[in-house]
Amino acid sequence: PAAHFTRTTAARPPKPNEPAEDEFIAGRLFGTRDAAAVERISHGHAVLGSYTSAGGGTVVTSGCTDWAHGLAGRDPQVERITANVLDRLG
Known part of the structure; x- marks a missing residue:
């Protein structure tokens, strides 16, 4: 997409x-x-970035307005990357 x-x-x-x-x-x-x-x-x-502040807060950006299309289309790579990010932050 x-x-x-x-x-x-x-x-x-x-x-x-x-x-x-x-x-x-x-x-x-x-x-x-x-x-x-x-x-x-x-x-x-794809572009993916993350930043963790000294206080421990983390921001993640996909650098793409179409990331949701990859999830909606069940793209296995986009799903895996998303799961990895959520697992790391969870």
């Missing part, structure tokens, strides 16, 4: 001389916006 916007999926497509979101990210990561670089980031990646 989570995917970067492409030239065809963006709500407001980029101008011809501007990169789409997927092209921009590929360019920043790999130094090129060619099809092979864009394909490398097209799916299967």
